[in-house]
Amino acid sequence: MKLILCCVRSVRVLLFSVFCVSAFLIVSPVSAQDVASRHKENTIPPEVQIDFWSDYPNELLARSLVDRMTDEELYAQILMFGWAGAEPEKLLYQWVGGRGLGSVKVFGWNTDDINLVAKSISSLQKSAASRRFKIPLFVATDQEGGWIRHVKGETANTPGNMAIGASGYPADAWYSAYYISREIKALGINMNFAPPVDLFTNHDSTIIGTRSFGENPQKVGLLGGAFAAGSIAAGVIPTAKHFPGHGDTDSDSHIKLPVIDVDFETFKKRELVPFIYLIKENIPAVMSGHLSFPKIDSSGAPASLSKYFLTDLLRGELGYKGLIITDDMMMNGDTLYAGSLSNAFRMAIEAGNDIVISSTTARLNEALWTNNLSLMQQDELFRERIKDAAYNVIKAKLDYFKGGNAAPLYPDASSVSHHIPDKEGQLFFLEQACRSITFFKQGEVPLLSENAGSVLLAGSLPKFFEAGRKRYPDCAEFRFSYEPGPNETAWMSENIVKTAAGYDTVIICVSSERSAAIAQALKPLGKKVIVLSIMTPSYSFALDWADSILAGYSYSPYTFEALFGALNGEYTVRGTLPYTAQ
Structure with missing residues (x-):
C-alpha cells in the first residue's frame, strides 16, 4: 500500500487525551464510611487477618499492612532489582519469596525471547x-x-519521541504510548519508565538526543502529558523522567555526575516546566536523575540524593503526590558522589525516593541491605522514612491492581503472539513516521526510479536498504558499519568516492558524526546526493551542499519506509524540526 494512503488519513484527534492522566486516580472499592461504621476508630483490628487483596479502602489497608510489616519487609518493599541472563536467577527468587522484594525491572539484556x-x-x-x-x-x-526499547523480540521498533515532536500532534504521543503499553502489558509489565521530558537544550547530548520531544518546554510538557495519558489508558503506569531535567548537558550519568550550571530563574522557566505540567495532571510516578545543579543545591549532590530537590522542591513547592523512583543506582553519577553503594541507597531514601533501583540483584548479605537495615533499628527517623516510602508503594499498588485495568499478574506466554506485535499499532506507527518526516533542505523531489538515473544506496542498516530497493529496484549498495571507528571512517570516505563515481544519484543514510564524514567525502564529485538523516539530525546540517536532506529521527523500519516514501513523492512532507538548528 502506498504511504500516501496512510498519511492522508485525518490525524486521530483526542482533545481529552492530555487531560487523562488524572484517570490514574482509582475509586476505592469500599468506602471509608462503610469501614468506619464497622470500626469506629477507622482501623482494622489486629486480630483480623489481612492481606493485599482484603476488602478495605486502599489508604486504610495500605496503612494497616505497613504497620504489621517487619523492618525487613518494609525495606524490601521499596527496592527494585533487575536480573542478568534470559531468566531470573535463584538469588532474585530469594529476594522476592524470602524477603518480600517490592519490584523488579526488565532490562534490555534479557528480552529477545518475549515468551x-x-x-x-x-x-x-x-x-x-x-x-x-x-x-x-x-x-x-x-x-x-x-x-x-528494553523489551525487544517482536515488540514495535517505533519512531520515538523526537519524531513525535516533529509532527507536533499530542494524539501521536497518546497513541504511541497506548500501543507501546498494550504490548508490554501483555507480558505482565505494569510500569514503564517513560516518558522522558528532558529538553533537547544541549544539541551535543548523546544520552538524550532523540529521546527528547524537543527543546520547547511547553510543547514537551504537552506531549509528555499526552504520552502519560495514553499509557494509563492502556493500563501501564507512566513515569516522567529524569527529574529535574537531563537536557542541558552532554555528559552521561552512567559514567560521571553531570553538572548543569544554571541559575534558578533559568531552571524554573526551562527544566521545571514539563514536570510542573505533568504534576498538575497527576502523573503517578517521577524518576529522579543523577544530575547536579550546584547553583540551586549548593551541596552539589545529584538530584536523586538531594533532599532539597525531592522533598523540598518536588514534594513541597510543586505539590507532587505520586511515587519518586531513582534512576539506576549502579550508575557512577550517584555512587561516586556518595562514596559507596550502601551510602548512595541511604541518601536516596533520606532524600525522599520511594523506590530505589539496582540494575543487578544484590547479594543477600550486601552492605546496601545490612547497613541500612541496621540503621533502621538505630535511627527512628530513618525507619519512619522507609515506612512512609513503603506505604506510598503499597498504596500505589492497591490503586493500580484494584483499579480494573491492570496488567495480568500471571501472563499467558502462549497468547503473547496474539498481542505482539500490536496489529493496530503497526499501521499507526507508519502513519506517525510519515507525519514526522522533515525536509531540512528540499531539492529535486520526488525522485522517481525512472528519472533518478543509476542509484547508489550507502548506509549500514538492513531496513534502509530494504526500503530503498522497493523504490529503486536496480540500485547498487555501499555498506559501512553503523558505528565506524576512525580508521574505517577514513577508509570508507576514500572508497565511497571511487564507488559513487559510476552513479548518477547517491542516497546516503547519516546517523552520527562519522557517517556524516563519509557523506562529506562525496561533495567534490558534484553528484546528486540525498541525505536521509536518522537519529539526531544535527549531524547532517553541515551537508547543506547536498541536493536534499530529509530528517527521520530514528532507525525504526517505519521511519525508513516514511523517508523513502517522502523521497518518492508518495505523500506531502509536513514535519518540522523540533529544535533550533545551530
Whole structure:
C-alpha cells in the first residue's frame, strides 16, 4: 500500500487525551464510611487477618499492612532489582519469596525471547503471592519508543519521541504510548519508565538526543502529558523522567555526575516546566536523575540524593503526590558522589525516593541491605522514612491492581503472539513516521526510479536498504558499519568516492558524526546526493551542499519506509524540526 494512503488519513484527534492522566486516580472499592461504621476508630483490628487483596479502602489497608510489616519487609518493599541472563536467577527468587522484594525491572539484556519474559514475570509474581501479605510486584521496564526499547523480540521498533515532536500532534504521543503499553502489558509489565521530558537544550547530548520531544518546554510538557495519558489508558503506569531535567548537558550519568550550571530563574522557566505540567495532571510516578545543579543545591549532590530537590522542591513547592523512583543506582553519577553503594541507597531514601533501583540483584548479605537495615533499628527517623516510602508503594499498588485495568499478574506466554506485535499499532506507527518526516533542505523531489538515473544506496542498516530497493529496484549498495571507528571512517570516505563515481544519484543514510564524514567525502564529485538523516539530525546540517536532506529521527523500519516514501513523492512532507538548528 502506498504511504500516501496512510498519511492522508485525518490525524486521530483526542482533545481529552492530555487531560487523562488524572484517570490514574482509582475509586476505592469500599468506602471509608462503610469501614468506619464497622470500626469506629477507622482501623482494622489486629486480630483480623489481612492481606493485599482484603476488602478495605486502599489508604486504610495500605496503612494497616505497613504497620504489621517487619523492618525487613518494609525495606524490601521499596527496592527494585533487575536480573542478568534470559531468566531470573535463584538469588532474585530469594529476594522476592524470602524477603518480600517490592519490584523488579526488565532490562534490555534479557528480552529477545518475549515468551520467556512473560513466563519469568508470571513465576516471580507467584513467588511474591506466596508471602503472608500477598503483595504483588511492580514490574518495570524502559520502553520509551525510538532507540530506548528494553523489551525487544517482536515488540514495535517505533519512531520515538523526537519524531513525535516533529509532527507536533499530542494524539501521536497518546497513541504511541497506548500501543507501546498494550504490548508490554501483555507480558505482565505494569510500569514503564517513560516518558522522558528532558529538553533537547544541549544539541551535543548523546544520552538524550532523540529521546527528547524537543527543546520547547511547553510543547514537551504537552506531549509528555499526552504520552502519560495514553499509557494509563492502556493500563501501564507512566513515569516522567529524569527529574529535574537531563537536557542541558552532554555528559552521561552512567559514567560521571553531570553538572548543569544554571541559575534558578533559568531552571524554573526551562527544566521545571514539563514536570510542573505533568504534576498538575497527576502523573503517578517521577524518576529522579543523577544530575547536579550546584547553583540551586549548593551541596552539589545529584538530584536523586538531594533532599532539597525531592522533598523540598518536588514534594513541597510543586505539590507532587505520586511515587519518586531513582534512576539506576549502579550508575557512577550517584555512587561516586556518595562514596559507596550502601551510602548512595541511604541518601536516596533520606532524600525522599520511594523506590530505589539496582540494575543487578544484590547479594543477600550486601552492605546496601545490612547497613541500612541496621540503621533502621538505630535511627527512628530513618525507619519512619522507609515506612512512609513503603506505604506510598503499597498504596500505589492497591490503586493500580484494584483499579480494573491492570496488567495480568500471571501472563499467558502462549497468547503473547496474539498481542505482539500490536496489529493496530503497526499501521499507526507508519502513519506517525510519515507525519514526522522533515525536509531540512528540499531539492529535486520526488525522485522517481525512472528519472533518478543509476542509484547508489550507502548506509549500514538492513531496513534502509530494504526500503530503498522497493523504490529503486536496480540500485547498487555501499555498506559501512553503523558505528565506524576512525580508521574505517577514513577508509570508507576514500572508497565511497571511487564507488559513487559510476552513479548518477547517491542516497546516503547519516546517523552520527562519522557517517556524516563519509557523506562529506562525496561533495567534490558534484553528484546528486540525498541525505536521509536518522537519529539526531544535527549531524547532517553541515551537508547543506547536498541536493536534499530529509530528517527521520530514528532507525525504526517505519521511519525508513516514511523517508523513502517522502523521497518518492508518495505523500506531502509536513514535519518540522523540533529544535533550533545551530
